[in-house]
Amino acid sequence: MSDKKKSSKKSPPSPGETLDNKTYLKTLRHLHEELVRMQEWVVKSGAKVCILFEGRDGAGKGGTIKAITERVNPRVFRVITTPAPTEREKSQMYFQRYLSHLPAAGEVVIFDRSWYNRAGVERVMGFCTEEQVQEFLVGVQLIERAMVHSGIILLKYWLEVSPEEQTRRLEARITDERKIWKLSPMDLESYHRWFDYSRARDEMFEKTDTNFAPWFVAHSDDKKRARLNIISHLLGKVPYEDVPRDKVELPRRQKADGYQEPDYPFKLVPTQY
Structure with a gap:
């Protein structure tokens, strides 16, 4: 482990301090440098890293993933956001649509929501049966054990947002033209079912927080x-x-060797700003 890696971990301020934007950006820059070092090691060593993010709507999953990936190579760091299953996928083994996205050597795969949809949104919204949920909660341990035994470094993060902060963020999506696309009828229904989600989350932790694939919880109001x-x-x-x-x-640029810029009538983008 490099001295730079050690020092980067000392950068984030203590919880009691005010985190101004300058401090945030400076610390984030150090962490981005370490992510690039990690990326180089992953490629060189052939490591396989799988990171998944779960949490309620508005918990900050997308922003966290963007912060992780904005300075690294998208060919190494792949972000997976699975849409609603097709009719064909509905007929497959539940985990099948996710397994094809798992990392090969030299890759970091980040799931923006994952197979844990079954323990959360699918369960709460009635998209699966209670029997299917219980089968999942047992089967996921076998799948994740196999992943870890195959050499995958598996990291599972749950972003925990308070009811008050979730309300503030979802209301902001309503009033901000830049964010309105983020708000769907499903978001509104899930907001309504706060305590159903809490119960589902609690059982998910109880059944799937294992020593080989533990859950890590990050409070995300800030x-x-x-x-x-x-x-x-x-x-x-x-x-x-x-x-x-x-x-x-x-390297030195080659000599022009007689080249001249053409007098071509380029269609220029208007200078408005």
């Missing part, structure tokens, strides 16, 4: 702190090391 804490935590869970880098220097 989005900035949640992002920094999660990134710092996942860096500590992946045993990456510095990969030696070749010194990079820009």
